[in-house]
Amino acid sequence: MSLTLIPIFKAEGFVRENTLGRWAHTLRKFGLTQISPGLSSTSYQAVVPLVDVDFDKEYYGIVTIGSPEQSFKMQFDTGSSRFVLSTMGCDQCSGDTHFDPSASSSFRPGSKEPWEIHYGDGSFASGIIGRDDVTLGNITVRQQSLNLVTNESTSFDDTVDGVMGLSFGRLSSSTTIFESMMAQKQVARGVFGFYFGKRSLNGGGEVVFGGLDMARVQPGHTITYTNVTHAQYWKVAFRNVIVYGRPLLAKSDEGRRSRMFPAVIDTGSTLLVVPEWIADQIHARIPGSRSFDVTWTVPCNLMTGQLEFDIEGKRFAVPSVDLVREQTNIQGLCYSAIQSSPAGFMIIGDVFLKNNYVVFDQENQRVGFAPALLDT
Structure with a gap:
């Protein structure tokens, strides 16, 4: 398996949510309510560049899905486990680009039962389950389960097109993208490492799947x-x-x-x-x-x-x-x-x-x- 670098980028533009909005976002996610060069090891397999959205408020990496590939800005989130993605036909879904299942020859329908999530502040998201190939750098995960959003409340509106959950799959009775990498033997080690850059120091960053980058230490x-x-x-x-x-x-x-x-x-x-x-x-x-x-x-x-x-x-x-x-x-x-x-x-x-x-x-x-x- 060859080495791939997948950076984390900083987006130019405005993020609507300020500190109070980001605070509310975290509380909602946890069910709470309230008033690089110099890679040092060949043991990892993919390094995703990360973009910092508007002065260290949010970071995303570029991920492609389907055949032919459709490209999306995904937040890599160790506080959730689902792979959630906005879809075509959702009028007020997050992000600028929405996934079109009908344009992908590798897409397969998942469970016939819809999925939905509701929070104590009244916000919600709902949609269907599907499966498709997901590529990060030189790693392609076959038939990853996707939570495809067809409807969501306006409070979910965000810069990113979706969220790639990286906590443990048992959190939502699902299989995360990294657990799929491990099961499909796409990574040499069951480890991933995060580096976040600061906007004041030129921003950027990376997430490494399959190992770590000691050059960032x-x-x-x-x-x-x-x-x-x-x-x-x-x-x-x-x-x-x-x-x-x-x-x-x-x-x-x-x-x-x-x-x-x-x-x-x-x-x-x-x-x-x-x-x-x-x-x-x-x-x-x-x-x-x-x-x-x-x-x-x-x-x-x-x-x-x-x-x-x-x-x-x-x-x-x-x-x-x-x-x-x-x-x-x-x-x-x-x-x-x-x-x-x-x-x-x-x-x-x-x-x-x-x-x-x-x-x-x-x-x-x-x-x-x-x-x-x-x-x-």
């Missing part, structure tokens, strides 16, 4: 692995959260840490969405932060200090500058990249991931982390 660092605790999502246990050098839990609380900081690693979320008590304590230690209606704000000029997560005794950082989102209607205050939810776990999105290289090891049910070597 800061020199002198190795991958730190921690086991998945609940193999539906990529859910792990962080040991602590450190804000400006001060941990939220003291050493005397060590026995409680695995219960206090469960975390889902979600490439399909933009922000850090955490339980309310964690959001309260983090912002209490950030100078100038304020509660603003049901959300949190921080000073727009927040430049020093950092937020860190303790994973297996090592710290992985998010600099303060990345905790600042867009301006509110109050002079000098911007929305915080850390927002709260009623869930008992943290949702670790792109705010963290664009500073750290992350490896999803499906074979061994673990997640690996290393400080990312960012483009300059």
